[in-house]
Amino acid sequence: MSQTLAEKFYYLMRLGREFEIRCKEEYLKGNISGFLHLAIGEEAVHVGAVVGFGKGDIFCPYREHVLALARGIDPRLIMAELFGKITGVSKGKGGSMHLYEPKMDFYGGNAIVAAHIPHAVGAGYARKLMGEKAGVLCIFGDGATNNGTFFESINMASLWEVPVLFLCENNYYAIGTHISRSSALKEIYLKVRDYMPAVQVDGMDVFEVYEAVVEAKKYIEEYGKPYFIEALTYRFEGHSMADKGDYRSPREIEMFKRRDPIDILVRKSLKEGWLTEEQIRIIDQKVEAIVEESVQFSLSSPEPSDEELYRDLYCGVCSDVIP
Amino acid sequence: MLYREALNLALDYAMEHDQRVVVLGEDVGFYGGNYKVTDGLYVKYGPKRVIDTPIAENSIVGTAIGMALMGLRPVAEIMTANFSMLAMDQIVNQMAKLRYMSGGKLILPLVVRMPQGVAKQLAAQHSQSLEHLYASVPGIYVMCASDSITAFHALLYAIKMDDPVIFLEHVLLYGMDFPFEYLEGFDPFRARVLKEGKDITVVSYLKMVHDVLQACSWLEEKDGISCEVIDLVSLRPIDFETIYKSVKKTKRLAVVYEAPKTLGLGTEVSARVAEELFYFLDAPPLRIAGEEVPIPYNRKLELLAIPTSERIYHQLLSWSKNHGL
Ligand SMILES: Cc1ncc(C[n+]2csc(CCOP(=O)(O)OP(=O)(O)O)c2C)c(N)n1
Ligand SMILES: [Mg+2]
Numbered sequence: 001m002s003q004t005l006a007e008k009f010y011y012l013m014r015l016g017r018e019f020e021i022r023c024k025e026e027y028l029k030g031n032i033s034g035f036l037h038l039a040i041g042e043e044a045v046h047v048g049a050v051v052g053f054g055k056g057d058i059f060c061p062y063r064e065h066v067l068a069l070a071r072g073i074d075p076r077l078i079m080a081e082l083f084g085k086i087t088g089v090s091k092g093k094g095g096s097m098h099l100y101e102p103k104m105d106f107y108g109g110n111a112i113v114a115a116h117i118p119h120a121v122g123a124g125y126a127r128k129l130m131g132e133k134a135g136v137l138c139i140f141g142d143g144a145t146n147n148g149t150f151f152e153s154i155n156m157a158s159l160w161e162v163p164v165l166f167l168c169e170n171n172y173y174a175i176g177t178h179i180s181r182s183s184a185l186k187e188i189y190l191k192v193r194d195y196m197p198a199v200q201v202d203g204m205d206v207f208e209v210y211e212a213v214v215e216a217k218k219y220i221e222e223y224g225k226p227y228f229i230e231a232l233t234y235r236f237e238g239h240s241m242a243d244k245g246d247y248r249s250p251r252e253i254e255m256f257k258r259r260d261p262i263d264i265l266v267r268k269s270l271k272e273g274w275l276t277e278e279q280i281r282i283i284d285q286k287v288e289a290i291v292e293e294s295v296q297f298s299l300s301s302p303e304p305s306d307e308e309l310y311r312d313l314y315c316g317v318c319s320d321v322i323p
Numbered sequence: 324m325l326y327r328e329a330l331n332l333a334l335d336y337a338m339e340h341d342q343r344v345v346v347l348g349e350d351v352g353f354y355g356g357n358y359k360v361t362d363g364l365y366v367k368y369g370p371k372r373v374i375d376t377p378i379a380e381n382s383i384v385g386t387a388i389g390m391a392l393m394g395l396r397p398v399a400e401i402m403t404a405n406f407s408m409l410a411m412d413q414i415v416n417q418m419a420k421l422r423y424m425s426g427g428k429l430i431l432p433l434v435v436r437m438p439q440g441v442a443k444q445l446a447a448q449h450s451q452s453l454e455h456l457y458a459s460v461p462g463i464y465v466m467c468a469s470d471s472i473t474a475f476h477a478l479l480y481a482i483k484m485d486d487p488v489i490f491l492e493h494v495l496l497y498g499m500d501f502p503f504e505y506l507e508g509f510d511p512f513r514a515r516v517l518k519e520g521k522d523i524t525v526v527s528y529l530k531m532v533h534d535v536l537q538a539c540s541w542l543e544e545k546d547g548i549s550c551e552v553i554d555l556v557s558l559r560p561i562d563f564e565t566i567y568k569s570v571k572k573t574k575r576l577a578v579v580y581e582a583p584k585t586l587g588l589g590t591e592v593s594a595r596v597a598e599e600l601f602y603f604l605d606a607p608p609l610r611i612a613g614e615e616v617p618i619p620y621n622r623k624l625e626l627l628a629i630p631t632s633e634r635i636y637h638q639l640l641s642w643s644k645n646h647g648l
Contacts, residue, residue, distance in 0.1 A: 033443055033444040033622065034443065034444035034445050034446060034620060035445055035446075035449065084444070084620055084621035084622060085621075090620075092619070092620060092621040092624070093446075093447075093619040093620055093621065093624070094446055094447075094620055095444060095446045095620030097446060097448070097449075098446055098447075098448075098620070110448070111405075111446065111448035111449055112405070112406065112409075112448055113378050113406075114378070143377070143378045144378065146377030146378055146379055147377070147378050147379055148379060148381060148382065149409075174349070174350075174377075174378055175349070175350050175354065175357065176350050176353065176354030176355075176357075177349065177350050177352075177353065177354060177375050178353075181352075181353065181375045182375065182376070182377040182378070183377065247353065247354055303621065303623055304619075304621050304623070304624055306623075306624075306627060308619070308621075308624060309614060309616055309619065309624050309627050309628060310614075310615075310616060313615075313616055313617075
């Protein structure tokens with residue numbers, strides 16, 4: 001059990017890491033533009049959550065490459081989206097912050113902080129109404145939990161008994177503002193404890209995130225009610241490529257980098273015999289090839305045609321259910 | 324002087340001279356602002372007057388209203404106009420109404436600053452131009468600045484005013500360098516005639532002004548068409564007097580703006596000119612504006628969605644050819 005899991009975690013986290021390192025390079029080369037938010041340092045949260053949650057819808061903010069990869073969206077289509085190519089998951093119209101793939105229950109990135117949280121509540125409500133059990137995974141940052149929309153959604157999810165897992169990735173910062181300057185409660189899970197079960201986990205340990213999410217998922221499926229997890233993590237890069245992140249002391253960054261989630265996973269897995277050096281080497285090679293292929297695919301993909309400008313604005317059909 | 328420095332100077336000057344002026348918004352304090360407009364103010368005036376807020380746009384404007392009611396003069400920063408949609412209740416239902424509903428008893432000396440517009444590939448939720456929404460609401464003033472001189476003087480004027488002002492900036496202007504000088508008696512409610520001309524009156528504002536100036540210089544050099552370029556500093560109210568005076572001379576009006584054409588600011592300007600000066604006109608008014616789409620991420624499509632200096636040039640040229648120039 002742990003062996004296959006460890007292998008899966010390592011593959012997805014390594015893929016996420018290398019994919020984003022490459023994104024950064026391609027951004028600096030000018031192949032990717034706009035706001036590019038990297039999740040380097042936060043892979044354990046993203047991978048642990050998506051794998052642990054399994055079946056169910058995902059709603060998330062703009063920092064979503066690793067979430068999309070973990071959900072199984074083709075890396076080539078994600079990279080092509082960042083390149084603005086027609087072959088991208090959103091046809092080059094959305095870019096890094098707007099990856100959507102409803103066929104895989106992935107309802108994507110949102111560039112308006114906290115705006116997707118009520119979407120998740122509505123989606124969970126609908127799924128339950130339709131008799132489905134899987135529920136919804138809703139991911140957001142610490143900063144988002146200061147927004148009125150967040151509190152409104154928490155109340156509604158609890159009041160209506162909606163099967164949503166609210167997963168807060170607390171990386172202590174909202175752009176350049178530390179949580180101590182923006183939130184009266186420093187422990188975010190305390191904000192909702194009176195509404196639903198709420199726990200805090202080490203977001204640098206993928207096993208811990210995974211186990212908490214599996215537990216939450218069980219609760220959601222059994223009771224059809226919401227659950228809250230706060231995962232403590234850290235972004236190793238700036239908020240986006242436009243931000244150097246230098247409002248954080250080098251000491252602080254160093255301290256967190258010593259708890260690199262991939263290192264933690266590797267150390268633990270080697271020690272427990274869940275992974276071997278050989279397996280790691282093979283995965284590394286595979287990941288390198290996948291990332292390279294995604295870039296080659298994107299480079300050779302065509303730009304959208306001019307007609308795309310007005311395409312996809314409306315679908316222009318009516319339902320025939322109501323006579 | 325950089326545009327962002329001119330804004331910073333206005334804030335600094337106002338804070339230095341009036342203890343009641345406070346600045347609030349996301350990342351405005353310790354971080355110095357996402358576009359560095361408030362850089363240095365936190366160190367100079369401290370966290371009580373330069374207030375870092377949570378991500379809570381509606382309540383940022385709401386608390387600023389409360390502060391203003393009690394006699395402070397808050398300048399709230401909304402990180403971009405896109406996020407100001409979350410503050411529409413406080414801006415439209417509250418800020419714009421309280422004075423009138425109270426029979427003039429309540430005073431709201433409040434400025435809400437925000438940048439807008441297309442930068443580069445920030446996609447649909449980060450690229451909007453929304454000035455027409457605010458300019459359609461009685462009870463607030465709407466100002467904007469196309470260069471450093473206007474940025475400094477108009478913002479300072481807005482802070483001095485006892486009425487609420489929406490102050491619009493453009494994301495691409497922040498890093499642009501413009502000549503600067505102090506002006507006596509600057510009046511933000513007067514539109515600026517940036518260039519005199521005799522054939523076409525071209526009205527614009529914010530960043531588009533620079534694209535218009537470029538297009539008009541091509542028209543003059545290549546085609547011998549002379550444009551009078553008017554820069555609106557106030558979008559509510561609009562200085563129609565200056566526009567009418569110019570159009571009476573040129574007999575042709577074009578309005579250039581980045582927002583989608585439908586119901587944009589140019590719609591109002593064209594309609595007014597048609598109503599007031601119909602018999603003076605040698606051509607129907609022309610609007611050169613954004614396409615009716617959300618702004619796409621892809622760079623090529625993004626540039627198709629908004630006017631560029633090249634497209635402004637070509638549209639002005641073919642329109643004037645069709646109408647007797
Ligand atoms: C409504 C709204 N306000 C402001 C912003 C600008 N903004 C983008 S990300 C961000 C910080 C979000 O912090 P957090 O929720 O902690 O997420 P993190 O990026 O740290 O994962 C802000 C203020 C926005 N996108 N939407
Ligand atoms: Mg955060």
